[in-house]
Amino acid sequence: MTDTAPSQAPGGAPPRMGFFTDTSVCIGCKACEVACKEWNAIPAGDAGLTGMSYDNTKGLGASAWRHVAFVEQRKPLGGQEPGVDVFDAAGRLGGPAADGLPPVSPDGRTELRWLMSSDVCKHCTEAGCLDVCPTGSLFRTEFGTVVVQEDICNGCGYCVPACPYGVIDQRPDDGRAWKCTLCYDRLGEGMEPACAKACPTESIQFGPLDELRERAAARVARLHAAGIPDARLYGESPDNGVGGDGAFFLLLDEPEVYGLPPDPVVPTRDLPAMWRHAGAAALALAAGAAACFLGRRP
């Protein structure tokens, strides 16, 4: 439904920019969350403890534009040898190095693995939030990202349930809708977004979407070769339900494990059919009402 920003428009428009979040190297430091809050002057959320591992942010919302998920599983991470004695291993450092990554636990023993993933607005090619916004507050930038204009938003709240990823939300005290801008202000100055800048492991990679997709494909192939068959890309395909995510992910388990929808579809895909059904219903109503006045007088 929405216009797609061309990857490289003529006339010097910038290419479509995005994020590739490689969760396989995320260490859960939350530097991205902090940097985002600092740069964008986002109010603090409620500071309660949730009991959900190290996650007290809970999810994306009006005042959480990056959210680091922590998942504890009884399952070995590929390449991790559960029985390894780190002190022993450290003692042997400098000696003859073992070749490549150690094998997955051979006896199938299960251990804990800890998945961490920094979630963010997907900057969808077909963005539900943008499609339904009645004021034109949400718009697509020259970088192909989706941004709220806070001086236009009247807080109608329609974008909130229209997002199939549960990203955008209304700030109760302020009344307007807020979400990740992919640091539109920084991009304009040629700087990378604050979260990507702060990420110490390059789990968050920022760049032209085409380039990120190539990099991501190579990374998945490497992880598969290293014996991590769980590695998969999420949201990178332009054939998905939102025409491809401008911010996509490398995950180590099913998307729903991280709180992501397994097969999201932008609601407006069905909008032409919805208008048709509503039109038919309107005609039925008009005909039915007219029929009530036919016949006998009383």
Add this chain to the structure above:
Amino acid sequence: MSESDVTRQGLRGTRPGHQAVTGEAAGRAPRHARRGGRRKGRRGGEQPPVEPARFSSYYGRPVLNKPVWEARDIAGYLFLGGLAGGSSLLAAGAHATGRPALARPAKAAALGAVSLSTAALVHDLGRPERFAHMLRVFKPTSPMSMGSWLLAGYGPLAGLAAVTGLTGRFRRTGAAATAGAAVLAPAVTTYTAVLLADTAVPSWHQAYRELPLAFAGSGAAAAGGLGMLAGPVAQAGPARRLAAFGAALELGAMEAMKRRMGLVAEPLERGRAGRLLRASKALTASGAALGATAGRRSRAAAAVAGTALLLGSAAGRFGVFHAGVASAEDPRYTVLPQRERLRRRTAHPSPDTP
């Protein structure tokens, strides 16, 4: 995190309920009593308790951000919009067929309902002073934008129709406004179904085929009820018929809708939404029946029937509203249908059929 540790012997000191249960296990925990809530109505549709489908989730948290709309404002708006649209149709018919005592209250009801509904919409905005931003753009991909323009056209016509009807002045203008309002009225009544359906909220989106018919019926039933309540029995024949037509349309469409929606029909039958929708069904059916029988002779019976129809319509809108919110709050209604869609797609890969 001090309670549980990974040791060489495995996991120590786990605290059930505090660790991320992942994989399929996460969906296994019953999040609420699945068999409760449907004591009554043990008729045909009741299914035997089945093993709840398994799915993964992130600590059972919702995938979607739930609607931020106030039920009173937005469900109230859905009801009032339907009442206004239906009343304009009734008013135009009564006007054209020489039933002034029915036309006058119907026109007044249309104006009152559309004014109140607009007030509810503005009240629900996070920034009410920016309500005029609604007409900043004309955007067919946004049902709310289309609805704003529709109301901007319909509201003044309904107002003109009501004022000329009550004062008896400017008859030509009044007749034109009455007809104009009736032309837009069916759209006013049904577009609100698109407004709800064009969201990722499972129980709203999956309802998009039948919901406009249900809302059309609900609006007609409410307007018919109002006509019976406010118009004299002698002139309210069309109101009684409109109520019967609307009630049948609403009840039929809701049944068909629930049958086709599968899993995401559940929220329509549970909790607050379920209670509201059962009340709506009873009120609408009994109101229409009473109106078509005793309501033809007795003014008192007509008033009771009309009130029941109005309440039934309102309860229906609040029920649909709450069902949607409940479906967004539970990840199973997001994850399970999407998993099923993925499974079917991998089983029969056919890229060019939707």
